[in-house]
Amino acid sequence: MALFKPKSLQKLESAVEEHIKTTGMTEEQLFSFAEHDEEESEKTAYSNYSYWRSTWQSFKRNRIAVALVIVVTGILLFTFIQPFLPGQYDPNQVNNDPATGVQYRNIPPGDEFIFGTNSIGQDLWARIWAGTRNSMMIGLIVAAVEALIGIITGVLWGYVRSLDWFFTELYNILDNIPNTIILILISYIMKPGLFTLIFAMSLTRWIQMARFVRNQVMVIRDREYNLASRTLGTPAGKIITRNLLPYLVSVIMLRMALTVPEAIGSEVFITYIGLGLPTSIPSLGRLIDDGRELMMSASLRYQLIFPTVIVSIVTISFYIIGNAFSDAADPRNHV
Amino acid sequence: MPIEGYFDNFDKLTDAQIQVGLKEMGLTDPMPVQLLHFFQNLLQGDLGVSRRYRTNVPVTDILKTKIPISVELGSLSILVSLLFGLPLGILMANHKGKWPDRIGTAFIVFVQAVPAVVYFLFIQLYGTTLLGVPLLFKESDPLCWILPVFSMALGNTAYYAMWLRRYMVDESTKDYVKLAMAKGVPRSRIMSRHIFRNAMVPLVQYLPTSFLNTVIGSIYIESIYSIPGMGGLLVEVIKKNDNNMVQAIVLLYATVGVIGLLLGDILMTVFDPRISLARKGGMR
Numbered sequence: 001m002a003l004f005k006p007k008s009l010q011k012l013e014s015a016v017e018e019h020i021k022t023t024g025m026t027e028e029q030l031f032s033f034a035e036h037d038e039e040e041s042e043k044t045a046y047s048n049y050s051y052w053r054s055t056w057q058s059f060k061r062n063r064i065a066v067a068l069v070i071v072v073t074g075i076l077l078f079t080f081i082q083p084f085l086p087g088q089y090d091p092n093q094v095n096n097d098p099a100t101g102v103q104y105r106n107i108p109p110g111d112e113f114i115f116g117t118n119s120i121g122q123d124l125w126a127r128i129w130a131g132t133r134n135s136m137m138i139g140l141i142v143a144a145v146e147a148l149i150g151i152i153t154g155v156l157w158g159y160v161r162s163l164d165w166f167f168t169e170l171y172n173i174l175d176n177i178p179n180t181i182i183l184i185l186i187s188y189i190m191k192p193g194l195f196t197l198i199f200a201m202s203l204t205r206w207i208q209m210a211r212f213v214r215n216q217v218m219v220i221r222d223r224e225y226n227l228a229s230r231t232l233g234t235p236a237g238k239i240i241t242r243n244l245l246p247y248l249v250s251v252i253m254l255r256m257a258l259t260v261p262e263a264i265g266s267e268v269f270i271t272y273i274g275l276g277l278p279t280s281i282p283s284l285g286r287l288i289d290d291g292r293e294l295m296m297s298a299s300l301r302y303q304l305i306f307p308t309v310i311v312s313i314v315t316i317s318f319y320i321i322g323n324a325f326s327d328a329a330d331p332r333n334h335v
Numbered sequence: 336m337p338i339e340g341y342f343d344n345f346d347k348l349t350d351a352q353i354q355v356g357l358k359e360m361g362l363t364d365p366m367p368v369q370l371l372h373f374f375q376n377l378l379q380g381d382l383g384v385s386r387r388y389r390t391n392v393p394v395t396d397i398l399k400t401k402i403p404i405s406v407e408l409g410s411l412s413i414l415v416s417l418l419f420g421l422p423l424g425i426l427m428a429n430h431k432g433k434w435p436d437r438i439g440t441a442f443i444v445f446v447q448a449v450p451a452v453v454y455f456l457f458i459q460l461y462g463t464t465l466l467g468v469p470l471l472f473k474e475s476d477p478l479c480w481i482l483p484v485f486s487m488a489l490g491n492t493a494y495y496a497m498w499l500r501r502y503m504v505d506e507s508t509k510d511y512v513k514l515a516m517a518k519g520v521p522r523s524r525i526m527s528r529h530i531f532r533n534a535m536v537p538l539v540q541y542l543p544t545s546f547l548n549t550v551i552g553s554i555y556i557e558s559i560y561s562i563p564g565m566g567g568l569l570v571e572v573i574k575k576n577d578n579n580m581v582q583a584i585v586l587l588y589a590t591v592g593v594i595g596l597l598l599g600d601i602l603m604t605v606f607d608p609r610i611s612l613a614r615k616g617g618m619r
Binding site for chain 2: 176177178180181184185188261264265268269272273274275285288292295296301304308311312315316318319320
């Protein structure tokens, strides 16, 4: 028996003795395993932290962004509902005056045609909603393709070391050619159409996403928990989908949200230089280009103003939502 | 490439004539042979002849007359964007969270998100009446230069302002700023001598991108104002389906873009001695 006991040990012993006295348990009972009670354990810790709930909480605090989400979903829904509303015209139908048989050319906005008609008598209201639908669809498809290819290659690039060299060189080549030049070239060589446009836009865009994913994967692939998973024999596929990808959701979502306005902008650009979609597929770019040709006469300017207003609302909304979301999704901004 | 882009009178030709024509131009050869011919000619400065834009005029001759004005316009617009973007960024950082910052942010978001052609068109529409200049460009009239240069500068102005503001805000929380304040250095001096200087270094890495923005912007601006430069020409020859012209201009734009990026990288080593291109490893 030691004569000298450190102070901390004395303290511990006296605490145990006191505990025996107050609870009336024997020493043996006191040192047996306790049963794990989830509710009990959660009382003390700051718990049930859920990544998505916290993200949503911080996102909600940004009033403007929430309002814009509602606006964008509203617009998107409306573009699908609009054709089924009563009294709508077909966006490609040329409307003739039943009395004279002459086309309704450049009718100003009014009761009959809500946004007026264009220079060959098509209903601008119908064209604008169809155009918004097509443009937004292009944006969303490009974003989806970018995410799909970008994630797959990015994970390979970051996870498989022997591929690093290959993808890095590929990145150096692709990233140095201006995107717009590739867009122009592809659209020029191939037949204009929806597929060409989406293909041209997605052709090199994914490499940016891949690089983003790759950098993140490189950072976290050798963290202790992944090392542990690997030593325990977890297959690589499971490590990637369970340990790595959830970590990347916010980055991926941000890039997707920013791709949509960029894709809409590219569509407007490519239509402007004369390589866009055929006239039978209305799009915001086509409408702006049609409006541009008539902008010199003040009475016809509505044909330029309506599509530009819509395009501005949609692109600004996506831009702000994307940025607000990335702020909210950053765990450092959580409680 | 669209076949009709190789002939100036495609509509009147029969199929047999088209085949003969293609053969004469060497376009029925296998792809590697064509490529070899193309690069051989390219090295000798021969980009072929224009077919539909101006029949049988060498592409290089046409480009020669168009390049100077584009270069002039581009450099002027970069100058203007630096002249406005940097002060705007400083102003926003100085009044962080107050009205100048909010208005500036709204401006930046607008310029970055909305497709450029939208505000270019409205600037042309209302700007020309405001200044009392004709809608289309006249090289001799200096008033005519204002709108194109400013429209082209808008994107980069927003870009510079955004990044300078961000870096200045980042820098202003650092310890050396606190020390300077504790020493009693006046606020304006801290801003100009300490924060601004350090914030400029990372800003340099955005020069290549802004260079590209200018190049792309020129396509819009020159065709909107009918400026006789490269960008306007590109739109015109695309609409006319002139293959050789499109090929040459796209090649030129790509070269300019790549050289711009390279220059940006070199410039960065000048501004920030910690970065060296020779060192291995790590990517941009």
